[in-house]
Amino acid sequence: xxxxxxxxxxxxxxxxxxxxxxxxxxxxxxxxxxxxxxxxxxxxxxxxxxxxxxxxxxxxxxxxxxxxxxxxxxxxxxxxxxxxxxxxxxxxxxxxxxxxxxxxxxxxxxxxxxxxxxxxxxxxxxxxxxxxxxxxxxxxxxxxxxxxxxxxxxxxxxxxxxxxxxxxxxxxxxxxxxxxxxxxxxxxxx
Numbered sequence: 001x002x003x004x005x006x007x008x009x010x011x012x013x014x015x016x017x018x019x020x021x022x023x024x025x026x027x028x029x030x031x032x033x034x035x036x037x038x039x040x041x042x043x044x045x046x047x048x049x050x051x052x053x054x055x056x057x058x059x060x061x062x063x064x065x066x067x068x069x070x071x072x073x074x075x076x077x078x079x080x081x082x083x084x085x086x087x088x089x090x091x092x093x094x095x096x097x098x099x100x101x102x103x104x105x106x107x108x109x110x111x112x113x114x115x116x117x118x119x120x121x122x123x124x125x126x127x128x129x130x131x132x133x134x135x136x137x138x139x140x141x142x143x144x145x146x147x148x149x150x151x152x153x154x155x156x157x158x159x160x161x162x163x164x165x166x167x168x169x170x171x172x173x174x175x176x177x178x179x180x181x182x183x184x185x186x187x188x189x190x
Contacts, residue, residue, distance in 0.1 A: 034133070035131065039126050040130055041126065046170070047128055074107070087112050089106045101119045102118050115134075117132075
């Protein structure tokens with residue numbers, strides 16, 4: 001007898017398909033689906049609270065230019081796109097369960113139609129498994145997706161990097177970077 005339970009993100013399950021990922025999204029938008037998970041050695045309540053304050057997200061999501069919260073359920077996002085361009089949209093929270101999940105969808109008129117959810121699941125002594133599932137319509141279709149991938153701006157690449165930086169920030173208090181910090185410049189006399 002085979003155990004068919006699988007706690008992987010819906011887009012990477014051995015026994016499932018990409019449609020499973022968007023089925024759980026209220027007002028799901030997007031034809032391309034990305035799912036990534038990371039285990040962070042912090043309680044779900046702490047991770048949820050940090051993530052839920054959307055003004056914190058630019059601290060670890062490198063493509064975000066700004067997020068402006070316009071009301072408790074709506075925020076305006078500006079993100080970097082290839083070739084120095086930016087994309088903008090308003091996102092509305094469609095589902096929220098404290099310490100467990102946040103789901104959203106873009107409002108009409110978005111530069112990139114998107115929806116998704118971030119889930120926080122207790123992992124016992126290991127902390128919390130954080131899973132991000134994002135559905136989006138790449139601007140320019142397949143060609144646009146390829147260009148975004150070349151410029152490292154494609155959501156599948158960014159989701160993995162952003163979750164890794166979120167883990168670093170929450171576990172150590174900082175995001176590791178190859179850039180020199182002001183103290184290092186000072187020590188070198190620069």
